[in-house]
Every structure is written in C-alpha cells, then in structure tokens.
Amino acid sequence: xxxxxxxxxxxxxxxxxxxxxxxxxxxxxxxxxxxxxxxxxxxxxxxxxxxxxxxxxxxxxxxxxxxxxxxxxxxxxxxxxxxxxxxxxxxxxxxxxxxxxxxxxxxxxxxxxxxxxxxxxxxxxxxxxxxxxxxxxxxxxxxxxxxxxxxxxxxxxxxxxxxxxxxxxxxxxxxxxxxxxxxxxxxxxxxxxxxxxxxxxxxxxxxxxxxxxxxxxxxxxxxxxxxxxxxxxxxxxxx
Amino acid sequence: xxxxxxxxxxxxxxxxxxxxxxxxxxxxxxxxxxxxxxxxxxxxxxxxxxxxxxxxxxxxxxxxxxxxxxxxxxxxxxxxxxxxxxxxxxxxxxxxxxxxxxxxxxxxxxxxxxxxxxxxxxxxxxxxxxxxxxxxxxxxxxxxxxxxxxxxxxxxxxxxxxxxxxxxxxxxxxxxxxxxxxxxxxxxxxxxxxxxxxxxxxxxxxxxxxxxxxxxxxxxxxxxxxxxxxxxxxxxxxxxxxxxxxxxxxxxxxxxxxxxxxxxxxxxxxxxxxxxxxxxxxxxxxxxxxxxxxxxxxxxxxx
Numbered sequence: 001x002x003x004x005x006x007x008x009x010x011x012x013x014x015x016x017x018x019x020x021x022x023x024x025x026x027x028x029x030x031x032x033x034x035x036x037x038x039x040x041x042x043x044x045x046x047x048x049x050x051x052x053x054x055x056x057x058x059x060x061x062x063x064x065x066x067x068x069x070x071x072x073x074x075x076x077x078x079x080x081x082x083x084x085x086x087x088x089x090x091x092x093x094x095x096x097x098x099x100x101x102x103x104x105x106x107x108x109x110x111x112x113x114x115x116x117x118x119x120x121x122x123x124x125x126x127x128x129x130x131x132x133x134x135x136x137x138x139x140x141x142x143x144x145x146x147x148x149x150x151x152x153x154x155x156x157x158x159x160x161x162x163x164x165x166x167x168x169x170x171x172x173x174x175x176x177x178x179x180x181x182x183x184x185x186x187x188x189x190x191x192x193x194x195x196x197x198x199x200x201x202x203x204x205x206x207x208x209x210x211x212x213x214x215x216x217x218x219x220x221x222x223x224x225x226x227x228x229x230x231x232x233x234x235x236x237x238x239x
Numbered sequence: 240x241x242x243x244x245x246x247x248x249x250x251x252x253x254x255x256x257x258x259x260x261x262x263x264x265x266x267x268x269x270x271x272x273x274x275x276x277x278x279x280x281x282x283x284x285x286x287x288x289x290x291x292x293x294x295x296x297x298x299x300x301x302x303x304x305x306x307x308x309x310x311x312x313x314x315x316x317x318x319x320x321x322x323x324x325x326x327x328x329x330x331x332x333x334x335x336x337x338x339x340x341x342x343x344x345x346x347x348x349x350x351x352x353x354x355x356x357x358x359x360x361x362x363x364x365x366x367x368x369x370x371x372x373x374x375x376x377x378x379x380x381x382x383x384x385x386x387x388x389x390x391x392x393x394x395x396x397x398x399x400x401x402x403x404x405x406x407x408x409x410x411x412x413x414x415x416x417x418x419x420x421x422x423x424x425x426x427x428x429x430x431x432x433x434x435x436x437x438x439x440x441x442x443x444x445x446x447x448x449x450x451x452x453x454x455x456x457x458x459x460x461x462x463x464x465x466x467x468x469x470x471x472x473x474x475x476x477x478x479x480x481x482x483x484x485x486x487x488x489x490x491x492x493x494x495x496x497x498x499x500x501x502x503x504x505x506x507x508x509x510x511x512x513x514x515x516x517x518x519x520x521x522x523x524x525x526x527x528x529x530x531x532x533x534x535x536x537x538x539x540x541x542x
Contacts, residue, residue, distance in 0.1 A: 005339040009325060016327055079323035083290065084380060087317045088340040089310050231307060235290040 003090055006098040014071050014106055023067055023106070026060045027114030034118035045129060048122035049201045052115060052133040057193075058186055061111040061140050062166030068110070069148025070158035072103040073226075078156055083235060093227035100149050100223055107141035132197035140189035143215050147185070150222040153229035181205040188215050241301055241314065241387040241419045242266050243287060248296035250282055257282040259443040260296070265388075265421050269414035271434030271451075272423040279443040280423040281320060284392045287421070288317050300388060313341070316381035320392035322373065324365050330376045331361035337380040351379040354409065370397035378406070389413060391422040395429055407433050462486060463504050467497045468524035469515065478514045482506075496524065 015023075034051060041047050073096075076082040085095055115137045119130020144166075151158040173180040181187050182205065190204035191211035204211065243265040250258040258279045265287075274280050285291040286298050289305040289312075298305045305311050325333055331352065338348040352358050355375040360368070365376065374394060381389060391410075395403050410433060414420050424430050430437055431451050439447040439454065447454055469475045476488045476497055484503035491498050501507035515522050 003340070005336050009328075009336055012327060013325065080319065080321040081323040081325060083317065083319050083321070084324070084337060085340065086290065086309075087288065087312050087315065087381075088337075089312045089342075090340055091309060232292070233290075234292070235285055 001094050001097045002101065003094050003098045006085060006090070006095055007102050009085075010072050010099050010102040011106065013075065014068060014102065019067065019071055023064060023110045026063060027110055030056055030060055030114050030118050031121065034121040038121050038123075043123045043126065045123050045126045045201060048119060048126065048129045049133075051122060052119055052129060053190075053202070056111070056115040056118065057133055057136055057140065057189065058171050059167070060114070061107070061137050061189075062144055062170055062186070063163070064111040065107050065141060065144025066148050066159060066162035066166055068103045068106040069145045070152040070162050072099040072106075072145075072149055072152065074152035074156075074158045077153065077233065080235060082233070086230075086233065086235075092230040093224075096149070096153075096223060096227040096230055100146055100226075103145040103149055104142050107145045108138055111141055112137040127199050127201055128197045129201060132193040132202055135196050136189040136193035139192050139215060140185050143185045143188070143219050146219045146222040146226075150226040150229070153226045153233070178205070182210075183214075185215070185218070187211070240267055240417070243388060243419060243421070244297075244299045245283075245287065246297050246299070248283075248286060248293045248298060250279075250286060250291065250294045257443055258286070258293075258440075261440070261443075261445045262296075263438055263445060263448060265419055265438075266436075267414070267417050267419050268436060269410055269420045269422070269434050270436045270438060271430035272421060272438050272440060273427065273430045273454075274423075274425060274440035274446075276425050278425075278440045280425075280440055281392055282443075283440065284390055284421075284423055288315065288390050313384065314387050316384070316386035316389045318374075318377045318381045318389070318391040318394055320396070322370075324373065324377065326366040327364065329362050329364055330357055330368070330372075330379075333365055333376060334361075334379045334383060338383040341384040343383060347383045348379075351382045352376075354382055355379045356405065371399060371402035374398060374402070374406070378409070386418070388419045389421070391420070393424060394422050395424060395426070403429075463501045463507070464528045465497075465499045465501065465511075466494070466524065466526050466528045467499055467511070467522065468495065469497070470521040470523065471518075472497050474518055475515060475520050478518055479511070482510055482514075484510055498528070 033055065037047060037051055112134050116130055116134040119125060119133055123129060125131055148158065148162045151162055155161060169180065170184050170186050187204050187206045188211035190202060191206050191208045193202045194204050195208050245261055245263050248258060248261050249256065261283065272280050272283065282291065286293050287305065289308065292306050300311055300314060303311055328336070331348065334352055335345055335348040338344060352361050355378045357372065357375050357379060360372060365373065368376065394406060398406065410420050410422065434451060437449065437451050437454050438445065472490060476490060479485045479499065480488055484501055484506040485499060486502045487500040489498040511525065512522070
C-alpha cells in the first residue's frame, strides 16, 4: 500500500520552493506571536490555551492541511502530469495511501511541531497545554490531510473549497452553531486534547469515544473514496 | 504480437459526440491516426490508453479490457500530448521514477535515455528543456519497460525537422521490431512519411482506413480548384481547357481571375507553367482555393 517512488515525487512537489514558503510562513508567524505574547503577558496557562486553541488548532492546522492535502494530488490532476502515475501497473489505492502518508507527515511537521514549540514558549507546557494541543494537532493532521486529499481528487478548486471549509465551517460555524460542532475535526481533536491535558483548560463539545470513531471513519472513508475517484479519473484531451 | 481492438466505440460529453461508433484493429507496425484538429483523435487515444471510459463499445488489448485495468500498463507505453511533467526533476530522475513505477531500475532508465539520445542533457532540470527535449524524455519514460504497444498523441508537435526525423526513425525501428505503434497527427505528410497504415478520423467518425498510397490517391485524385491571375486570362483559359487534366474554367470578371477545376493534379501542375511559357503569358497568381485540410478531409469522408 506504499510506493516509495510515488512518495518521493509527492514530497518533492509539495516542498517545491513556493509551496514550502507558504507552508513555512504560518508556523513562523505562530512562533513570533507566541514570543510576543510571552514577552508582553508573561507565562499564563489560560493565555497559552487561548493562543494554541484559537490560532494553532483552529486556524493554522487546517490551513496547513489544505495546502498539504490538496497539494499532494490536486496540481498533478490539474496539469495532467498524473498520467505518468496512472499509466503504470500501480494500484490506485496504493497511490492514494502513499500520497496521504506524505500529506499527513508534511501537515504534522508544519503544524504539530510549531504548536509544541509555541506551547513551550508560551507557558513551558504548564498544565500539559503544549503537549495536549500538539497531540490534537497530530490527530487533526491525519483527518484534515485525508479530507483535503479527497477534495483534491474531486474538484479543480480544492484549495478554495478547503479554505472555505477550514475557515468558515470549522472556525466560524464550529464555534457558533452547536450542531456544526459535532461535525468538526477541530472539536474531535480537542476531545483528544482534553483527555491528554486532564484539566479544564481545554474542553470539547464532543465526547472522546464519539470523536475517536468519527476521526477514524472520516479518515478511512475519505481515503477509500479518493482511491475510487482515482480509479475512474478521466483525463479529457486538449480538444 | 499485440492487437488493440476498438469495437463500436462512442464517447460523448454531454450533448457533444466526440467519437462516433468507431471500430478498428491496430496491429503490429506503425499506424497513423490522421484527422483535423478537433476530430476526436485525442479522445480516441485517451480511450485506447485507458484514461477515458467509452460511453458505448469496448477497447481491448489482446482480449483484455483497457479501462480500469492498471495491469494493462505493463504492455502499454504512452506519450501524452500535454506538456506537463514533473518539471522540478532532472530528465534522468524523471525517467528513473517512471522505471521504478514499473518495478524496474536505473538500468532500464539509462537504456531508454540512450534510445532517445538524451543522455547529454539528462542531469538538467526538465523545466529548462526545449519542447523537442521534453518530447524525447516523455518518449524515454514510455519506453522504459519496452512496451508492446506504444501510443503517441501528436508527438511531432513543436519539434524541429531534425528532431522530427530522429523520432520518426525511432518509431519506424520500433514498428520493424514488431511492436504496435500508433501516433496521431493532423499533418498528412507526417503520417505519410512514417505510417504504413493510416486510420482517418473526421468529426468523430472513422472516415477511411488503409495503406497510405490508397488514401493519398483519394486525396490527390479529387478535383482541385485553383485561382489563377495572368497577363492574358482568356488565352490561358483556351490553352488549358484543351488538355484533359482540366475539367472546367470560369472567367471571374469581378475578381479578374480564372477559376480552374483540375481533375489530374499531377498533370495539371506541370501543364500550367508550360502552357504559360509556350504562349508567352505571365502568371501573376496561382493559388489553390480549397487546399485547407478540412476540405481534403471532407472530400475523403464523401469518397
């Protein structure tokens, strides 16, 4: 289910110069803000939880997920170079799973690592806040990468739809409309973070068992369907 | 021996029929798929390559379905028309990746690069390649696993004459080795120079099939129309109509020119300058008035 050549092509495309700059900008921004907050406000557990919850988990992780998830396959489908993968005796699910693994790894590196760093900067992992949000970012990376990879096989405008989902649904509706909270990767990963931190600084609207089931179901279903999409991918000619 | 069988294949996109009930067998040797732009050649090649499902009918390679059968690519090499490749790789990295995806190693990649004579630039980024170089690297990527069927979509587009000749030699060689090679083109001369067998597609329909001499004859034997201006139109008209190669001449007073219909193309083209010289007439304009490819093809469809 894993092909090293597909993986190499995918991460080299993902970490091409321009995309790497965008991927790197958000973590740098998060860490810069964390340093500023720490200097101005001092070490405060509540402030640390607010910054990591509002900025890292609600904004940065989904945006990195959109860039890595859609970028792992979207551009290849868009410009037609995916034909060099498809014209090979390689199983389509293998291509998808490999690309997903790369997208997850990239999302984790560019979102979970800076989350941990800024948590340590903000309050030195007081009340396990830094570790809890890092685990949440890791868990969310898996779900986001698989969702947005699927989106990359469905539409040419995957980045736009991905950003709308990440910012409008997750960040806005997710925090305003109660029903939407149940269907939010952010809330599911917060449930995991809540369990890790143990305290009441981090709370989720979804229980841990439900969150775990939903995370697994979404990841597996999105990956399976992306494989199906690729099997029947139609390459229209120039005509 | 590999035979690609296209059996009553149609493909439509919404209300537009791109390929209309095409049936053909492509056997060993070089076959040219000829047709004007927009005739459905790319759609047909995409279906042959398993990148597009036929709306009706079937495409099989030695009895095996092509659509949704990734194992078929062990036997098929594809050179797509689109330019996009993995531009951030070097030529060699690209061909090696293609070899690895076939379960082969660098040896196969190096052999393919040697076949297309691209070793000299193999360590340069693909983004720096000219169109002809890209085409050759695409070709190498399609050849790494020595496929028995090679499909090429407009492979000569944008190539200079020398590159064109090299690629033609290569394809001819592959055909002689007993591989099944199919390439599409909208340029008759290209197809004529290379293909021993031609399939003509016009407006999504299979218009003609056969060896190029027959099709060439169909194309050259059709009545040709010329617009001719000279220093003495009437004298020229009188002299030309006496020859059986000319079927009709109209003196177009408004245009101040002769509209000539020639039935024997070869004979007429040598007759016209000779007659003009013998009668001391100066030819001012000689232009074929229906030489567009579309008119040639529409004649073929009617034939």
